[in-house]
Amino acid sequence: MKVLVLEDDVRLSAVILRGLRREGYAADHAATIEDGRWMATESTYDAMIFDVVLPDGDGYALCAELRAAGRWTPVLFLTARGAVEDRVRGLDVGGDDYLVKPFAFAELLARLRALARRGAVERPVRLNLGDLELDPVAHRAVAGDRALSLTAREFALLEFFMRQPDTVLSRSTILEQVWDWAFDGSPRIIDVYVRTLREQLGSGADRPRIETIRGAGYVLRPPSPIRAARSR
Amino acid sequence: MTIRTRLALAYAAAVAVTILVLGMIIWLQLGAVLRAELGRRVELRIAAVESALENEEQGGLQEGDRDAAGVWVILFAADGSRLEASSGAPALTAVPSTSGATTIAGRSVMVRIDHTATGMTVVAGADLGPVAAAQAALAELLGLAGLVAILVSGLGGWWLAGRALAPVATMTAEAAAISQADLERRLQEPRRLDELGLLARTVNRMLDRVSVNVGRQRAFLAAASHDLRTPLAALQAELELADDPRVSTEELRAALRDARGDAARLADLAADLLELVAAEATGRPLLRVPTIVSDLTESVVRRLQPLARAAEVAISADASDALVNLDRVRAEQAVGNLVANAITHAPRGSGVEILTRVATAEETPVLEVDVLDRGPGVRLEERELIFEPFQRGADARGSGAGLGLATARAAAEAHGGQIGVEDRPGGGARFWVRFPA
Numbered sequence: 001m002k003v004l005v006l007e008d009d010v011r012l013s014a015v016i017l018r019g020l021r022r023e024g025y026a027a028d029h030a031a032t033i034e035d036g037r038w039m040a041t042e043s044t045y046d047a048m049i050f051d052v053v054l055p056d057g058d059g060y061a062l063c064a065e066l067r068a069a070g071r072w073t074p075v076l077f078l079t080a081r082g083a084v085e086d087r088v089r090g091l092d093v094g095g096d097d098y099l100v101k102p103f104a105f106a107e108l109l110a111r112l113r114a115l116a117r118r119g120a121v122e123r124p125v126r127l128n129l130g131d132l133e134l135d136p137v138a139h140r141a142v143a144g145d146r147a148l149s150l151t152a153r154e155f156a157l158l159e160f161f162m163r164q165p166d167t168v169l170s171r172s173t174i175l176e177q178v179w180d181w182a183f184d185g186s187p188r189i190i191d192v193y194v195r196t197l198r199e200q201l202g203s204g205a206d207r208p209r210i211e212t213i214r215g216a217g218y219v220l221r222p223p224s225p226i227r228a229a230r231s232r
Numbered sequence: 233m234t235i236r237t238r239l240a241l242a243y244a245a246a247v248a249v250t251i252l253v254l255g256m257i258i259w260l261q262l263g264a265v266l267r268a269e270l271g272r273r274v275e276l277r278i279a280a281v282e283s284a285l286e287n288e289e290q291g292g293l294q295e296g297d298r299d300a301a302g303v304w305v306i307l308f309a310a311d312g313s314r315l316e317a318s319s320g321a322p323a324l325t326a327v328p329s330t331s332g333a334t335t336i337a338g339r340s341v342m343v344r345i346d347h348t349a350t351g352m353t354v355v356a357g358a359d360l361g362p363v364a365a366a367q368a369a370l371a372e373l374l375g376l377a378g379l380v381a382i383l384v385s386g387l388g389g390w391w392l393a394g395r396a397l398a399p400v401a402t403m404t405a406e407a408a409a410i411s412q413a414d415l416e417r418r419l420q421e422p423r424r425l426d427e428l429g430l431l432a433r434t435v436n437r438m439l440d441r442v443s444v445n446v447g448r449q450r451a452f453l454a455a456a457s458h459d460l461r462t463p464l465a466a467l468q469a470e471l472e473l474a475d476d477p478r479v480s481t482e483e484l485r486a487a488l489r490d491a492r493g494d495a496a497r498l499a500d501l502a503a504d505l506l507e508l509v510a511a512e513a514t515g516r517p518l519l520r521v522p523t524i525v526s527d528l529t530e531s532v533v534r535r536l537q538p539l540a541r542a543a544e545v546a547i548s549a550d551a552s553d554a555l556v557n558l559d560r561v562r563a564e565q566a567v568g569n570l571v572a573n574a575i576t577h578a579p580r581g582s583g584v585e586i587l588t589r590v591a592t593a594e595e596t597p598v599l600e601v602d603v604l605d606r607g608p609g610v611r612l613e614e615r616e617l618i619f620e621p622f623q624r625g626a627d628a629r630g631s632g633a634g635l636g637l638a639t640a641r642a643a644a645e646a647h648g649g650q651i652g653v654e655d656r657p658g659g660g661a662r663f664w665v666r667f668p669a
Contacts, residue, residue: 009462009463009466011463011466011490011493011494011497012462012463012465012466012469014490015466015469015470015473015490016469018473019469019472019473022473022476022478053458080457080458080459080460080461080462080465081458100461101461101462101464101465102461102464102465102467102468102469103465103468103469104468104472105468105469105472105473106472
């Protein structure tokens with residue numbers, strides 16, 4: 001297992017590296033954002049441990065940068081900044097885990113193992129399809145340059161579609177995943193929501209659209225002619 | 233008692249007093265005027281009677297003289313016996329001793345006396361009863377009107393005061409709602425810049441200052457807690473790793489050594505922090521003692537000699553036997569921090585100089601200390617920043633947390649002085665600090 005440790009404190013990074021190597025990890029060290037960026041893009045790691053406050057920048061920004069560049073290596077933030085806002089920020093920027101200093105080494109190791117199990121799966125924070133962009137963190141949906149005005153349920157439905165583009169989803173699947181146990185109404189409600197979504201989405205050359213497949217369900221089609229490829 | 237009640241009562245009292253005073257004056261004046269009028273009529277009557285007596289040679293009152301105009305007349309002979317009287321005249325048997333207002337047979341009257349050429353005495357008088365009645369009527373009217381006026385003014389004052397003070401009540405409620413957690417709220421400032429507007433504005437300015445202070449404290453606390461956690465994490469991790477059966481004795485030894493180093497680092501940091509907190513707390517007073525400048529500089533040099541030797545830097549200080557009044561401990565610490573900072577940044581083999589001079593500014597002696605080094609200097613844009621706690625410049629060396637310069641500044645400011653840094657001609661930095669003695 002190969003791990004990158006991005007931490008500027010000399011003593012602490014020495015201890016972490018020693019501990020990781022003792023456990024059999026291959027551990028690399030970077031003390032600045034610049035070095036960290038270079039190493040993260042040059043090598044493939046199974047997990048990366050990022051400090052947040054570094055002399056030449058901030059660990060969150062580096063993580064966001066890597067995600068934007070399509071690097072999905074799991075990132076664990078190891079930092080003294082433990083306030084709720086900081087933790088939320090770390091996770092929302094694309095990080096996978098957050099550990100506050102001072103920490104128990106055993107816990108650091110356990111979390112690294114959990115991250116390695118998850119692997120580098122593409123899991124962007126923001127969803128993009130054609131010129132439609134969905135940001136679950138800010139709860140915003142933008143089609144082209146127009147912001148959509150969606151209720152919470154409409155947003156959840158659109159997100160569900162966008163996570164499985166070009167896949168036919170049956171009414172029952174949609175009902176199961178987007179509505180909860182307590183829902184007792186008719187599946188027809190999905191039709192109502194789909195109609196609203198279609199209105200909101202509008203149309204455009206680069207705009208995905210929701211297609212009805214009779215007898216099977218609905219599907220969110222990426223804009224043609226770029227049907228299978230996704231931009232950004 | 234509320235201001236409102238006091239104002240209302242004051243209004244009512246003022247009106248009451250005014251009415252009372254005015255009323256009394258009017259009452260007295262009325263009495264005087266009426267009595268004067270009465271006196272004139274009595275005198276006119278006497279004159280009429282006397283002229284009639286002279287002209288008619290009848291020696292007595294005429295028919296027409298009797299009881300004219302409410303004025304009675306009594307004629308007395310030269311021997312003092314009563315001759316004649318008009319109707320309505322009182323049973324007066326002798327000439328009264330004086331003229332003016334007297335009481336005759338239970339009646340209050342205004343009397344005038346005159347002696348004729350023939351030796352007779354004419355006594356005329358009129359009842360003062362009506363005058364008293366008029367005054368009583370006036371008093372009654374004034375009393376009634378006065379009571380009404382007092383009541384109205386009292387209530388009116390109450391209402392007016394309420395209107396004027398309403399903004400105060402609003403402001404009080406608003407201010408009460410501005411809590412520690414919500415320091416961004418401000419009082420609503422009324423458009424008019426009257427007393428209340430000024431009060432609101434002043435309170436808001438005060439809240440601005442408090443907010444800034446709280447912000448600084450929070451930032452300080454955040455920075456301090458952050459800077460403590462990393463060394464703590466290193467120490468904890470070090471010890472945790474050492475507690476492992478796979479570890480050899482040498483590794484254990486090494487781990488303990490490192491842990492000691494971490495603990496020492498933490499202890500230093502904690503001490504610096506506490507020092508800075510104490511220095512910034514405005515409650516801590518200065519303990520000024522007479523200090524010989526060279527004693528101070530020599531003490532600093534002695535203390536930092538080991539650090540200088542390790543860094544292969546030579547420290548030199550000028551000698552000055554000037555005497556100044558300073559908080560010796562804090563001034564020494566401030567200068568010491570500057571010198572330590574200089575030593576850390578000075579290149580090997582170079583020197584750090586301490587220069588002192590005592591100048592006079594507005595009749596107060598001021599000790600100026602310069603610490604010069606040949607290090608990389610401080611960038612222009614950082615010259616303010618580096619004196620903030622936990623701030624280290626981009627070219628900063630050394631493992632400190634960035635508290636030394638902040639502590640030095642706190643000490644300088646406590647003395648009423650200043651601190652700063654400039655470029656040194658020929659390369660390096662010139663840190664200067666001024667202590668008004």
